[in-house]
Amino acid sequence: MPSEDTADPWRRVEVRVEGIVQGVGFRPFVHGLAERFALSGQVGNDSAGVLAEVEGPRESVASFLRALPAEAPALADVQHCSVTDRPPRGTSGFRIAHSDSSGPRRTLVSADAATCAACLAELFDPHDRRYRYPFVNCTGCGPRYTIVRDVPYDRGNTTMAGFDLCEPCAREYHDPADRRYHAQPVCCPDCGPTLRLVDSGGAVRGGDPLAGAAELLRAGAVVAVKGLGGYHLAVDATSAPATARLRARKHREDKPFAVMVASLADARRLCAVDDPAERLLTSRRRPIVLLDRRRAGVADAVAPGNRELGLMLPYTPLHHLLLADTGLPLVLTSGNVSDEPIAFTDGDARGRLAGIADAFLLHDRPIHVRADDSVVRPWRGDGVVLRRSRGYAPEPLPVAWEFPRPVLACGAEQKNTVCLASGRRVVVSHHIGDVGNAETLTAFTQAVEHLSRLFDITPAVVAHDLHPDYAATRYAVELADSAGLDAIGVQHHHAHIASCLADNGVAGPVIGVAFDGTGYGTDGTVWGGEFLLATLADFERAGHLAPVPLPGGAAAVRQPWRMAASYLHRDPGSERLAVARRQGGRWDQVVSLARSGVNSPLTSSAGRLFDAVAAILGVRDTVTYEGQAAIELEQRADPHEGGAYPAPVAEREGRLVVDSGALVRAVVDDHCRGTDAAVVAARFHRGLAKAVRRTCDLIAERTGVRTVAVSGGVFANRLLLDRTVDELADAGFTVLTHRRLPCNDGGISAGQAVVAAARDRSAS
Ligand SMILES: [Zn+2]
Ligand SMILES: [Zn+2]
Numbered sequence: 001m002p003s004e005d006t007a008d009p010w011r012r013v014e015v016r017v018e019g020i021v022q023g024v025g026f027r028p029f030v031h032g033l034a035e036r037f038a039l040s041g042q043v044g045n046d047s048a049g050v051l052a053e054v055e056g057p058r059e060s061v062a063s064f065l066r067a068l069p070a071e072a073p074a075l076a077d078v079q080h081c082s083v084t085d086r087p088p089r090g091t092s093g094f095r096i097a098h099s100d101s102s103g104p105r106r107t108l109v110s111a112d113a114a115t116c117a118a119c120l121a122e123l124f125d126p127h128d129r130r131y132r133y134p135f136v137n138c139t140g141c142g143p144r145y146t147i148v149r150d151v152p153y154d155r156g157n158t159t160m161a162g163f164d165l166c167e168p169c170a171r172e173y174h175d176p177a178d179r180r181y182h183a184q185p186v187c188c189p190d191c192g193p194t195l196r197l198v199d200s201g202g203a204v205r206g207g208d209p210l211a212g213a214a215e216l217l218r219a220g221a222v223v224a225v226k227g228l229g230g231y232h233l234a235v236d237a238t239s240a241p242a243t244a245r246l247r248a249r250k251h252r253e254d255k256p257f258a259v260m261v262a263s264l265a266d267a268r269r270l271c272a273v274d275d276p277a278e279r280l281l282t283s284r285r286r287p288i289v290l291l292d293r294r295r296a297g298v299a300d301a302v303a304p305g306n307r308e309l310g311l312m313l314p315y316t317p318l319h320h321l322l323l324a325d326t327g328l329p330l331v332l333t334s335g336n337v338s339d340e341p342i343a344f345t346d347g348d349a350r351g352r353l354a355g356i357a358d359a360f361l362l363h364d365r366p367i368h369v370r371a372d373d374s375v376v377r378p379w380r381g382d383g384v385v386l387r388r389s390r391g392y393a394p395e396p397l398p399v400a401w402e403f404p405r406p407v408l409a410c411g412a413e414q415k416n417t418v419c420l421a422s423g424r425r426v427v428v429s430h431h432i433g434d435v436g437n438a439e440t441l442t443a444f445t446q447a448v449e450h451l452s453r454l455f456d457i458t459p460a461v462v463a464h465d466l467h468p469d470y471a472a473t474r475y476a477v478e479l480a481d482s483a484g485l486d487a488i489g490v491q492h493h494h495a496h497i498a499s500c501l502a503d504n505g506v507a508g509p510v511i512g513v514a515f516d517g518t519g520y521g522t523d524g525t526v527w528g529g530e531f532l533l534a535t536l537a538d539f540e541r542a543g544h545l546a547p548v549p550l551p552g553g554a555a556a557v558r559q560p561w562r563m564a565a566s567y568l569h570r571d572p573g574s575e576r577l578a579v580a581r582r583q584g585g586r587w588d589q590v591v592s593l594a595r596s597g598v599n600s601p602l603t604s605s606a607g608r609l610f611d612a613v614a615a616i617l618g619v620r621d622t623v624t625y626e627g628q629a630a631i632e633l634e635q636r637a638d639p640h641e642g643g644a645y646p647a648p649v650a651e652r653e654g655r656l657v658v659d660s661g662a663l664v665r666a667v668v669d670d671h672c673r674g675t676d677a678a679v680v681a682a683r684f685h686r687g688l689a690k691a692v693r694r695t696c697d698l699i700a701e702r703t704g705v706r707t708v709a710v711s712g713g714v715f716a717n718r719l720l721l722d723r724t725v726d727e728l729a730d731a732g733f734t735v736l737t738h739r740r741l742p743c744n745d746g747g748i749s750a751g752q753a754v755v756a757a758a759r760d761r762s763a764s
Contacts (some may be wrong), residue, residue, distance in 0.1 A: 012041070012055035012088040015068065019079030020110045020395065021050045023153035025139030027096050028181040029073050034094040037064045044097030045152050047456075055088055074140055075113055075284070079398070096176065109148050109454050111395050112228050112371070114286040114315035116141035118179060123317050124324075129168070134210070134318035135192050135365065139183040141284070143316075145394055145430075146229045146369050147185060151454055155184040159366040166191035193365035195318070200358055202350070210318075213361045214325035222246050224335055224349060224357035228316050229371030229390045229430070230342035231335030231349045233356060236328050240299040243331060247301060249356040250337060253624040256303035257331040258288045258310035258373065262323040267311050270297040270329065276378040285391030286315035287374035289383075298329060305632050312373060315391070318363075334372055341433050341440050344370035369450060370443065371430040377718065386716055386742050388417070389431040394451060396425040397740055397750070400505040401536070403757045404764060408448065408459035408479075410472040411749035412492065414626065415713075415742070416440070418448050418472075419749035420457040421757065426502070426750050427455050428741070435471040444472065461760060463488045463752035465495070467520035488756040492519030492748065493530040494539045496711040498758075499751030500743070501536060504736045506707065507758075508535035511542070511699050511733075513692055513724070516712035516744070517557070517607035517626065526550060528605025528712075531656065531695050533703060536758035542699045543649070543656030545609060549600035551593040560611030560629040561621040562590050567612045567664040569594035577668065579615050606688075606714045609660050613667050613684050617677040627713065634717045637681035645670075645687030649694050656698055658691045682719075689723035693731050700733070709736040713744035 017026070022045050030043040030052050039056035054064055069078050115123070119136045122128040130136045137143070150157040165173055169188050172180040180186045187193065197209035205212050213223050217234060220242040225232045233250065235242040237259045247253060261267050267281060271291035280289045293309035303309050312332070314320040323330065334342040335353055343349040344367045350360065371390035376383040385392065399421075406422040416432040429447045433440045452458060464476035466489045473489075480487035490498075496519075497512030512532040521527035522541070529545030548566045556562040561579055568574035569591045580587040594600055610630035614620050619636055620629040645666035648659045663684055670680045696708050708728050715721045721737070728735045741747040 009058050010056070010088050011058045011061045012053065012086045013061055013065070014084045014086050015052045015054065015065070016049065016082045016084075017052070017068070017078055018049040018081070020075065020077040022109070022151070023139070023144055023184055024075035024110055025073045025181065025183070026050050026076055028139065028176050029071070030068070031094055031096055031176045033064055033067055033071070037061075039064055040091040040093055042095045042097050045154075047152060053086065055091055075110055077110075077395070096182075109151060109153055109394060110144045111285065111391050111393060112144050112146050112315075113141045113284040113391070114313075115317050115320060119317065120320065123320060130188055132210070132321060133189050133192070134195055134316070134321055134363070135185070135187055136317045137183060137185050138179045139181065140179070142183070142185050143228055146367050146371050146390070147365070148454065149368050153184060158184055159368050160185045160187065163187055163192050193363045195361065195363045198360045198362055200354060205359070209361060210321050210325050213322060213359065216359050217326050217330065218328065220245070221358040222249065222356060224353045224360045225318070225322065225332070226346070226349070226360075226362050226367075227319070228367070229369065229373075230344040230367060231353065232332045233335050233353070234322075235331045236326075237298040237302055237331045238328055240301055243299045243301040246331065246333070246356075250333070252333075254304055254628060255625040256306050256308075256310060257333045258312060259298060259302060259329050260312050260314060260319060260323060260332045261329045262314065262320075264313070266329060267291075267313070270294060271309055271311055274378070276381050276383065280376055280378060280383045281311065281313050285374065286312055287376045287385075287391060288312045290375065290377040290386070302331060305635055307635050310375065322361075340437065341443050342370050342372050369430065369447075379718070379721075382739060384737075384739055384743075386744065387415070387431050387746060388428060388740075388742055393430040394427050394454065396427045396455075397502075398425050399502050399754060400424075401507070401754065401757060401761070403753075404760045405460035406457045407461045407463055407753045407756045408452070408476075409463040409749040409752035409756065410465070410476040411752070412465055412745035413467065413470040413472060415745040416444060416472060417746050417749045418444065418451070419753045420451050420455060420459065421753040422457045426753055427451055427457070428750050431746060441471050441475075444475070459485060461486045461488060461756050463490055463756035465489070465520065465748070465752070466491050466522065488759060490752040490755045491522055491539070493527055493532060493712065494534060494755060495748045495751035496743070497532055497534045497539070497709050497751070498536055498755045499741050499747035500709040500711040500736055500738055502750055502754045503738050503741045503747075504709070506709070506736060508707075509703070509705050510534055510707045510709045510736065511696050511705055512539065512709045512711065513696070514712040515606035515714035517605055517714070518603070526601055526603035526605060528603060528607055529609065529658070529660070530604065531699060533699060533705065534709070536754055537762050541655060543658065543695050544604040545606060545658045545660040547602040547604045548608070548661070549594040549597060550603045550605075550608065551590045551600045553599055553601060556608065557626075559622050561587075561615040563608045563612035564615040565590040566594045566600075567609075567661055568668070571665070571668075577616065577672075578618060579621065582621060606712070609663070609688075610714065612664055613681070616664070616667055617671060617680055619677065619681075627716075630714065630717060633681050634685070634719050636678055637685055637719055638676075638678035639682065639719060641679050641682035641686075643679070643683040643686065644690050645683050647687055647691035649691060649698060656695050658695055660688075660691075663687050663691070685717075685719050686723050689720060689727045692724050693727040696728060696733060697731055706732065707734040707736065711738065711743050711747070715743045
């Protein structure tokens with residue numbers, strides 16, 4: 001067999017390419033390269049990716065092999081490329097072979113990608129045959145994950161299977177020189193999906209559906225719009241009455257809405273957009289980007305009490321047209337009622353959104369996988385993902401360690417994602433949501449089945465939270481029982497820290513600071529303000545915030561004032577505080593409840609500490625969505641205030657305990673002195689950050705560990721994250737934070753997966 005070293009001037013090689021290489025124009029790209037270097041041979045897709053054979057002069061083959069990874073198409077992600085020499089056959093010409101779907105599937109399905117510049121130009125060109133056609137796409141853009149039913153990524157395996165290509169589209173599809181060569185969702189007004197505008201009674205409205213929808217939106221109507229990964233509800237973002245109507249009908253009182261704007265220029269009118277923000281806004285992933293908002297531009301009710309606004313640019317041709325026709329920034333929020341999952345089938349949308357939407361902008365391309373918009377925040381020159389869904393999922397994330405056996409990780413109860421892992425990669429699902437309700441649980445099981453089919457991962461290990469009542473935990477335990485898999489329970493905050501380690505490729509040991517709302521502790525109490533001395537495989541609870549009663553359990557989560565009563569239940573005179581007076585007799589009842597310990601489990605939750613402070617400062621007594629009080633407290637804080645409240649750290653039973661009650665008492669003292677709430681909120685944030693630093697210093701003194709991993713949903717609080725990272729860096733620690741995986745419970749599944757694998761490795 002010829003090898004690199006022989007002098008044979010002629011060479012034939014087999015090239016195997018793995019990664020995201022299907023449905024991204026890879027075969028035409030290889031075809032073009034082969035023609036450029038005058039090589040013969042063929043290229044095809046199979047279940048492992050792309051397989052090519054090329055033959056020609058030795059130097060030309062070498063040039064081809066150099067250009068292959070270097071010039072790969074924009075949407076491709078070449079993760080592995082292997083070259084094997086074959087005996088030359090004297091072939092001529094180059095052809096593209098049909099797909100072979102047999103064999104194990106190692107190919108990857110790419111995430112949905114925003115409309116590219118070339119397609120956009122056609123969309124707005126009156127002379128183009130796809131002028132104003134809302135489904136224009138090519139190999140460089142368009143729907144992917146949300147329309148794929150199975151692999152390989154071929155039209156027959158997508159929701160475009162029911163649309164036969166017309167003559168001109170078929171020509172483009174089969175022409176290797178065309179931008180649409182083997183673009184699976186390719187179509188045109190003659191052969192592809194069509195739009196229609198339907199009123200709330202089900203009657204189809206005549207005329208151009210887009211122009212009709214735009215007219216309704218300008219008149220203040222609520223329009224349900226079928227997008228890429230589900231239905232959105234749209235209203236004019238500049239209209240206070242329209243926004244209020246949407247809030248009332250959707251039963252969403254305060255949670256901020258995201259806004260879609262037509263262009264970067266429009267984005268700059270509403271928010272401060274720096275270079276990192278611009279990169280995120282215009283990336284093909286097109287997430288919602290949280291930005292500092294300017295004073296005017298949208299109705300206050302879009303994001304009440306919030307200094308940030310979530311903006312996104314159009315990512316489908318339909319959105320581009322709708323924004324252009326309406327000429328207004330649009331609220332675009334998930335098509336659901338309060339906490340239900342986003343509606344993604346037509347029947348479901350018509351049923352569930354009937355009382356909310358005045359009209360429905362529909363089309364007949366089915367959505368196979370629901371995928372909410374992703375959310376990111378620019379932070380220190382990069383983007384931090386807070387919800388990883390459309391545009392990101394199911395792109396596998398490489399990790400630094402091998403999975404000895406394939407793992408399914410079932411995630412947490414809220415902001416649930418599931419994760420499948422094998423080899424050296426984790427596949428984290430789209431955002432599934434709160435699996436407490438039946439509808440979301442169905443979405444959860446569908447996601448598990450769909451991803452294991454797409455990525456051909458059959459789990460041998462199933463990882464889950466320790467909370468016995470989580471729906472995801474019950475699913476995991478039942479699956480392990482029925483399918484004979486090994487079940488591995490992973491403590492909630494350990495999973496948070498492990499997800500941060502996976503995000504950074506660091507195995508530990510680290511000091512893990514995990515601050516969140518609620519997590520089941522190994523002692524059966526509710527944890528949430530944790531300092532863990534952690535490796536991937538294991539952890540020791542080195543410290544925590546001082547536990548306080550959670551009076552009334554879940555009621556305390558919905559009513560932050562109860563946490564104020566809990567923190568102050570031993571303080572005489574607390575009933576004279578404004579927060580107590582607002583509650584009347586209920587304050588004393590809750591104080592008694594906290595004192596008695598009845599229905600008042602102990603918690604070290606950092607989220608509940610924020611709740612107490614928010615209530616004391618009059619920011620919020622009750623919440624309508626998770627984390628609301630803490631978010632509004634952050635928004636209230638004066639970022640320029642330099643003061644900090646003290647919080648002593650003491651050792652109790654071998655663990656460090658942060659006296660978070662001291663922070664609360666300092667808040668009360670300053671507040672009673674008449675200090676501005678903005679100043680008090682800032683001093684509280686800074687005081688907590690300093691307490692984190694002191695605790696980490698003490699743990700480091702004992703252990704020599706100088707790396708700190710920061711995770712948990714509370715660190716979605718930018719002010720706390722900034723202060724904490726600065727304090728830790730100032731103390732000389734190496735600080736690990738999240739980038740690709742959310743710090744909140746959306747990252748739990750990936751954390752569970754890497755913990756399970758580490759235990760697997762140490763057991764073998
Ligand atoms: Zn395109
Ligand atoms: Zn066509």
